[in-house]
Amino acid sequence: MKQLTVIVPNEIGIAARLTTCLAERGVNIEEIDIEGAESQGIVTLSVDRYDEALRALVDEGFRAITQDTLLVRLDDKPGALAAVAIRLRDAGLDLRSMHILRRDGGQTYASLVASDNTKAAEILRDVIVGEGRGA
Amino acid sequence: MKSGTSALGPPVLPPAERERLDELYTRLSSLKPGNIGYPCNQNFDYSELFRFLEFSANNVGDPFNATNYRLNTQDFEREVLADFARYTRAPENEWWGYVNNGGTEGNMYGLYVARELYPDGICYFSEDTHYSVAKILRLQHTRNIMLKSQPNGELDYDDLHETLRIHRDVPPIIFANIGTTMKGAVDDLAKIRAVLDDLAIPNYYIHADAALSGMILPFVDAPQAWDFADGADSIAISGHKFLGSPLPCGVALARKKNVDRIARSIEYVGALDTTIAGSRNAFTPLMLWYRLRVLGDAGLRKLVQDCLDTAEYAVQKLNAAGIASWRNANSVTVVFPRPPTAIMQKWIIAPKKDIGHLITMPHVTKECIDAFVSDFTAALAGKPLT
Numbered sequence: 001m002k003q004l005t006v007i008v009p010n011e012i013g014i015a016a017r018l019t020t021c022l023a024e025r026g027v028n029i030e031e032i033d034i035e036g037a038e039s040q041g042i043v044t045l046s047v048d049r050y051d052e053a054l055r056a057l058v059d060e061g062f063r064a065i066t067q068d069t070l071l072v073r074l075d076d077k078p079g080a081l082a083a084v085a086i087r088l089r090d091a092g093l094d095l096r097s098m099h100i101l102r103r104d105g106g107q108t109y110a111s112l113v114a115s116d117n118t119k120a121a122e123i124l125r126d127v128i129v130g131e132g133r134g135a
Numbered sequence: 136m137k138s139g140t141s142a143l144g145p146p147v148l149p150p151a152e153r154e155r156l157d158e159l160y161t162r163l164s165s166l167k168p169g170n171i172g173y174p175c176n177q178n179f180d181y182s183e184l185f186r187f188l189e190f191s192a193n194n195v196g197d198p199f200n201a202t203n204y205r206l207n208t209q210d211f212e213r214e215v216l217a218d219f220a221r222y223t224r225a226p227e228n229e230w231w232g233y234v235n236n237g238g239t240e241g242n243m244y245g246l247y248v249a250r251e252l253y254p255d256g257i258c259y260f261s262e263d264t265h266y267s268v269a270k271i272l273r274l275q276h277t278r279n280i281m282l283k284s285q286p287n288g289e290l291d292y293d294d295l296h297e298t299l300r301i302h303r304d305v306p307p308i309i310f311a312n313i314g315t316t317m318k319g320a321v322d323d324l325a326k327i328r329a330v331l332d333d334l335a336i337p338n339y340y341i342h343a344d345a346a347l348s349g350m351i352l353p354f355v356d357a358p359q360a361w362d363f364a365d366g367a368d369s370i371a372i373s374g375h376k377f378l379g380s381p382l383p384c385g386v387a388l389a390r391k392k393n394v395d396r397i398a399r400s401i402e403y404v405g406a407l408d409t410t411i412a413g414s415r416n417a418f419t420p421l422m423l424w425y426r427l428r429v430l431g432d433a434g435l436r437k438l439v440q441d442c443l444d445t446a447e448y449a450v451q452k453l454n455a456a457g458i459a460s461w462r463n464a465n466s467v468t469v470v471f472p473r474p475p476t477a478i479m480q481k482w483i484i485a486p487k488k489d490i491g492h493l494i495t496m497p498h499v500t501k502e503c504i505d506a507f508v509s510d511f512t513a514a515l516a517g518k519p520l521t
Binding site for chain 2: 078081082085086094095096097098099103
């Protein structure tokens with residue numbers, strides 16, 4: 001199962017734009033889950049042509065996150081990302097990278113790569129966006 | 136006869152291919168004046184150096200060490216580096232550097248030195264940092280955490296403080312933007328060092344990405360804290376951006392003690408050469424040398440002041456036309472709301488999210504700004520562009 005996550009602005013027609021851009025490139029969506037938040041939505045997709053889907057989404061201006069990366073949602077306050085890194089360290093995991101994807105409405109969405117993403121997803125269950133990612 | 140070989144003499148280009156080159160020249164010439172969205176100075180004349188294109192010269196290796204390949208310009212390269220060391224207030228006789236392929240290689244070099252000094256370090260950089268930095272960090276297997284930015288694009292020092300407080304046991308590698316790509320913001324090294332001092336962090340490394348502003352700040356009256364005297368351990372500056380060059384190039388400078396230390400650690404390869412590339416361009420150091428000699432310090436200062444004046448003119452003109460625009464201190468990057476697509480195409484504007492920018496490089500005149508503002512207002516009013 002190849003999974004992609006896209007953070008999109010919560011506006012009318014965005015899901016149609018996203019699915020159309022994939023359809024135009026011959027990508028078949030096998031599963032789609034859309035979670036709406038205040039000002040943005042999280043779209044989780046399973047597709048048949050993973051690399052082509054990534055290229056299509058990026059070309060359309062979407063920020064796509066691959067399944068090699070965890071997506072976390074945190075309060076937008078100083079040190080919030082660092083606190084996550086500490087939780088991983090205390091569990092014996094090594095943080096490779098942590099990048100801000102979007103800051104909006106008092107929340108920060110960030111991508112995260114750890115030495116063991118499956119364990120990291122368990123430890124960060126309370127802030128992980130989407131289920132079963134990182135596996 | 137695809138290759139253009141001639142039985143009667145030297146190889147010649149077939150007429151159809153020559154026509155293609157003529158078309159390319161026409162296309163590039165037509166795009167040049169309207170290229171206002173990218174920090175690439177289009178005003179230069181290197182015709183005096185064209186004769187040096189007759190040689191396959193190569194500056195392979197450390198510019199301060201002798202090379203067996205004698206067709207090189209390393210003596211000119213060293214003079215260029217000495218000038219840049221002066222502009223960046225590098226400690227006398229305690230710096231090292233080389234001319235490279237541009238900002239990314241300069242940043243790669245600085246982060247490489249940092250990672251060699253602190254293998255367990257974590258690199259911190261703001262969300263306004265150029266995407267290539269994340270690529271470098273991944274390439275070098277350096278652990279990294281992105282920090283928040285302030286609305287003007289400058290590093291959020293509170294986030295830096297809180298993040299470092301939590302990770303006090305790990306040496307920080309601070310990647311400071313000296314002129315961010317989109318907003319021209321400067322991460323103030325004095326403020327960064329104040330955070331490090333406040334947390335009593337003894338071991339750290341600061342790399343300054345001064346791709347564009349590294350040729351601006353040495354020539355303004357009140358620069359932000361950005362250079363070696365302000366605490367940078369390494370600095371990357373582009374050559375093709377503000378100075379202008381037909382070939383991408385840049386300069387990497389670092390504190391000599393750090394470079395020497397990593398050179399010792401890699402001595403097993405048989406040379407004390409820490410440059411990243413093998414063969415290195417011998418023509419770009421010559422171009423930088425020529426440009427610096429033609430302009431001189433006074434000429435550079437005037438060029439910088441003219442560009443800053445044009446940037447302020449652009450801000451005033453856009454605001455007068457009802458288009459909210461602004462710029463950071465000592466910046467030639469003018470920020471405004473994301474323009475209509477037709478404007479972005481005509482004026483080669485690179486948008487990001489809801490903003491666009493223009494950069495008043497030396498080839499961008501006030502007349503050019505007037506034309507841009509006129510087009511922008513026309514497009515907002517739904518009128519076609521001429």
